[in-house]
Amino acid sequence: MDIARTAGQPVVPPFAGAGTWEAPGTTDKIDRFLATMKPASPCVVVDLDVVKAKYAALRGLFPQARIFYAVKANPALDILAVLAALGADFDLASQGEIDRCRSLGIAAARFSFGNTIKREREIAQAHDAGVPRFAFDSMAEVEKIARAAPGAEVYCRLLVGGPGGADWPLTRKFGCDAEMAADLLLHARSLGLRAMGVSFHVGSQQTDPWRWQPAIAAASGIFQACARRGLDLAFLNVGGGLPAQYRSPIFPLAAYADAIDSALRENFAGSRPDILIEPGRYLVGDAGVLRAEVLLIAKKSRRAEKRWVYLDAGRYNGLAETQGERIRYRLRTPHDGIRSAPAVLAGPTCDSTDIIYEHAGYELPLALEVGDPIDFLSAGAYTASYASVEFNGFTPIRTYCI
16 A cells, blocks of 8 residues: 555645634634634643544444553543543553543543553552553563452563654563563463453554554464463453654554454454554544744844744643654644745743754744744644643643533
8 A cells, every 4th residue: 555645645724713624633613712712822622523533433443342542642531531431441551540530430440550660559559449450561560460459450561673653662661572471471370360461562653554463473472372381361452553643644544454453364363362452642633733822933143044933832841742853743823825934943941952843844934923823733642641740830731622
């Protein structure tokens, strides 16, 4: 499949109030909210109808899978409530996220404590609250779980290969190799835990659907190794990674479903395990817009070719994923369509690393002025949830769910 022919080049919609645009990234509801409510910037506005539509599309293409929403992508209570009503389960990274979901009355049986780096007392608290399953990727973590959550359901996270198409790779820090994974699962059983499955993550914003194939093949090897030693695993968690629409074209969701299904048929044949999937960015990314404001436009010398455009949002209050210029959002200004020129975008803090885009080839209209709004499209994921610390005294970014 040719990605350029399949997905086409993404189009930036007109500025708020200029009409309907059907592609991902914004909606008329968001535009009306920004135009009429004029919320203080920076802020994130999320259209809950888009979240519902994304969930329905995912459910349609993965009808037999259990869908665990990765709460870290956007923990807004309204989003959690909508997904809970639709039947989603929840992948949780901390006791704080568990408490947040429980505050909505969501049953703990729908939770998975997916962080492989947990405090032992948090494992015990989660177990006492009824959380049934825990992830691990090391001997020490297995033994913590055995002490703090005796008899719990556990699964081992597999270390998968290099970045391979992911804009935000998750290699090295998480997971263990396949041979070690089988040994750890068997050790978990010997400690009285219910060793149930294997998980992996092919990288966040994964633009290559076929990256799931080698990971599923490796997981199949673990299933076989465990079966030879008397342990039949029950489920395979194929992780997150499904993308949102940023600057580069992406495959449609159906291409990912086809690639994953093909790999499962090839590697598990008639003994396919139960499938879990952990979308985060896919469900909420395209549902949100981050509204920022221009604070300053400056040049560093009279001969400088590029303007520096400073915004009230930056790497420390909403745009952390622009680190290394990895996630490249589509931008929208009130002056789009007229003459533009290369620009460097930077945030408001007194930190020299607070540069959003310098090398990614962004251009902004020459008519742009101090006080103008700039919208970052498809910004519903990993924006407000990253902006939780008042670095330099800037207030954490606010989320509006509509």
